[in-house]
Amino acid sequence: AQSVTQLDSQVPVFEEAPVELRCNYSSSVSVYLFWYVQYPNQGLQLLLKYLSGSTLVKGINGFEAEFNKSQTSFHLRKPSVHISDTAEYFCAVSNTGGFKTIFGAGTRLFVKA
Amino acid sequence: DTGVSQNPRHKITKRGQNVTFRCDPISEHNRLYWYRQTLGQGPEFLTYFQNEAQLEKSRLLSDRFSAERPKGSFSTLEIQRTEQGDSAMYLCASGGQGEYNEQFFGPGTRLTVL
Numbered sequence: 001a002q003s004v005t006q007l008d009s010q011v012p013v014f015e016e017a018p019v020e021l022r023c024n025y026s027s028s029v030s031v032y033l034f035w036y037v038q039y040p041n042q043g044l045q046l047l048l049k050y051l052s053g054s055t056l057v058k059g060i061n062g063f064e065a066e067f068n069k070s071q072t073s074f075h076l077r078k079p080s081v082h083i084s085d086t087a088e089y090f091c092a093v094s095n096t097g098g099f100k101t102i103f104g105a106g107t108r109l110f111v112k113a
Numbered sequence: 114d115t116g117v118s119q120n121p122r123h124k125i126t127k128r129g130q131n132v133t134f135r136c137d138p139i140s141e142h143n144r145l146y147w148y149r150q151t152l153g154q155g156p157e158f159l160t161y162f163q164n165e166a167q168l169e170k171s172r173l174l175s176d177r178f179s180a181e182r183p184k185g186s187f188s189t190l191e192i193q194r195t196e197q198g199d200s201a202m203y204l205c206a207s208g209g210q211g212e213y214n215e216q217f218f219g220p221g222t223r224l225t226v227l
Binding site: 046 | 146153163214220
């Protein structure tokens with residue numbers, strides 16, 4: 001069975017500061033990893049994905065994430081956040097041989113002026 | 114392509130009533146998923162369709178829940194004899210033929226059971 005743990009339920013940060021949202025996963029098989037963002041009253045939108053290859057993946061809106069197999073982590077980072085980045089962020093894992101995706105509980109990023 | 118659409122966006126019902134939600138996926142997508150999301154939680158998998166075939170249904174889903182995708186296009190999710198615990202956001206997502214499981218989500222249907 002797979003699981004995802006997002007270590008912080010809320011992350012407050014000032015505008016233009018860097019941010020890291022932490023995600024750890026558990027799986028006995030190879031996985032695909034995803035970060036999704038959910039703005040208020042909107043559906044989830046894919047930020048970035050790790051499928052294979054380079055462990056550093058870049059996504060939309062200046063976000064990037066690094067896959068660390070030994071630590072089973074997939075932390076999301078942005079060097080300088082904007083007010084508009086305030087949203088809920090979800091880490092998700094899917095095994096490469098199947099279709100089922102497991103989501104973490106989410107991290108609420110709150111960017112303050 | 115207008116993305117994944119869901120109707121209605123909001124539904125308020127009384128306990129014991131039946132409700133039905135509709136999802137229209139991106140037209141060329143053959144994979145369709147239903148999730149439930151409660152406050153402060155991530156989406157929880159409910160069921161998955163490949164074309165018109167329902168390939169998996171979560172064990173967390175009671176017999177009151179049923180989903181269909183009769184022609185491999187739109188899908189419906191029905192909840193019979195609703196309970197207050199069914200109150201949640203119901204999300205639909207679709208995906209294409211790609212080898213990974215990227216999913217495109219609709220805006221969701223928020224169900225409130227009084």
